[in-house]
Amino acid sequence: MLMLTHAVTTDVNLEFAADIREGLTKEQKELPSKYLYDEVGSRLFEVISVLPEYGLTRADERLLHRYASDIVARLPRRVAVAELGSGTGKKTRWILQSLCRRQKTSYYPIEISRTALAMCERELGDIDAISIVGFEREYLDGLLEVAARRQRGQHLLVLFLGSTIGNFERAAGVRFLREVRRILQPGDFLLLGTDLEKPIPQLIKAYDDALGVTAAFNMNLLHRVNHELGANFVLEQFEHMAKYNQQARSIEMHIRSNRKQTVTIPECGLTVQFAEGETIWTESSHKYSSTEVFQIAEAAGFSCRAQWIDHEWPFAESLLVAQ
Numbered sequence: 033m034l035m036l037t038h039a040v041t042t043d044v045n046l047e048f049a050a051d052i053r054e055g056l057t058k059e060q061k062e063l064p065s066k067y068l069y070d071e072v073g074s075r076l077f078e079v080i081s082v083l084p085e086y087g088l089t090r091a092d093e094r095l096l097h098r099y100a101s102d103i104v105a106r107l108p109r110r111v112a113v114a115e116l117g118s119g120t121g122k123k124t125r126w127i128l129q130s131l132c133r134r135q136k137t138s139y140y141p142i143e144i145s146r147t148a149l150a151m152c153e154r155e156l157g158d159i160d161a162i163s164i165v166g167f168e169r170e171y172l173d174g175l176l177e178v179a180a181r182r183q184r185g186q187h188l189l190v191l192f193l194g195s196t197i198g199n200f201e202r203a204a205g206v207r208f209l210r211e212v213r214r215i216l217q218p219g220d221f222l223l224l225g226t227d228l229e230k231p232i233p234q235l236i237k238a239y240d241d242a243l244g245v246t247a248a249f250n251m252n253l254l255h256r257v258n259h260e261l262g263a264n265f266v267l268e269q270f271e272h273m274a275k276y277n278q279q280a281r282s283i284e285m286h287i288r289s290n291r292k293q294t295v296t297i298p299e300c301g302l303t304v305q306f307a308e309g310e311t312i313w314t315e316s317s318h319k320y321s322s323t324e325v326f327q328i329a330e331a332a333g334f335s336c337r338a339q340w341i342d343h344e345w346p347f348a349e350s351l352l353v354a355q
């Protein structure tokens with residue numbers, strides 16, 4: 033058991049090192065956004081989601097709270113729930129409670145963050161008639177396992193909330209939904225949360241808040257690389273930056289080097305040069321129009337049954353059915 037734990041840890045570190053190496057040797061340097069969510073990062077995101085400037089999570093929660101019974105009323109009788117990236121599970125409570133009032137419900141959160149998975153199991157474990165089985169897996173691997181447990185005559189409802197799809201390039205987002213669709217059967221459902229387009233200054237504030245929480249969330253990536261891969265990034269010599277990409281209709285986070293400098297990352301066998309002003313791209317959050325969601329759904333083999341929109345912070349929940 034000790035051996036296995038050790039082997040798994042080493043493996044995960046090797047993969048982290050390989051991804052960091054690949055990202056930092058590109059022309060536009062990059063670090064994959066999935067690495068934002070270690071324990072510190074997951075907790076910082078929790079703080080971001082209660083900042084006045086960042087309305088996304090609250091809009092998502094408002095819609096799910098307000099329309100849970102509407103959403104559930106449109107689902108088939110026997111349905112199990114899988115969630116891609118459960119986070120803490122807080123926003124999922126309303127749907128699950130509403131379903132559990134009709135029937136005993138199995139809930140399968142799929143999360144690469146062990147911290148988030150543990151938080152979610154704790155948060156939702158008190159719901160009556162629920163059975164929770166968490167999967168510490170990549171989304172599609174986890175969904176395959178959930179689909180394999182499906183009982184005859186049982187449908188799946190997949191939750192993909194919080195506008196996580198926004199972190200994909202647009203075309204890659206459609207490809208991802210198509211992969212999800214391939215695992216599902218006709219008549220299964222996908223509830224998709226998407227952040228909608230809004231004025232650019234509002235977006236910049238949301239991703240570069242006055243308290244600097246988003247900055248800490250972003251800079252934590254360098255901190256992780258220092259601690260886990262032995263690198264010597266001097267955090268004061270880098271700064272958080274948010275910028276809007278007109279063409280992609282996305283808000284990007286970068287980490288900008290405020291001087292010419294060299295960083296070594298022993299566990300990647302890598303020395304990296306930075307010019308003054310050069311950036312590492314760490315995340316994109318694409319913003320959608322509400323009708324665009326119908327199109328991407330169609331392109332991925334779904335059709336949109338219903339859509340709910342929050343007008344306080346433009347955000348959409350779309351209920352898609354697999355064709």
Ligand code: AVJ
Pocket residue numbers: 080088194195196198199238239246285315316317
């Ligand atoms: C959790 C992916 C929805 O893209 O808005 C928050 C992550 N990044 N602030 C987003 C995030 C910067 C967030 N998602």
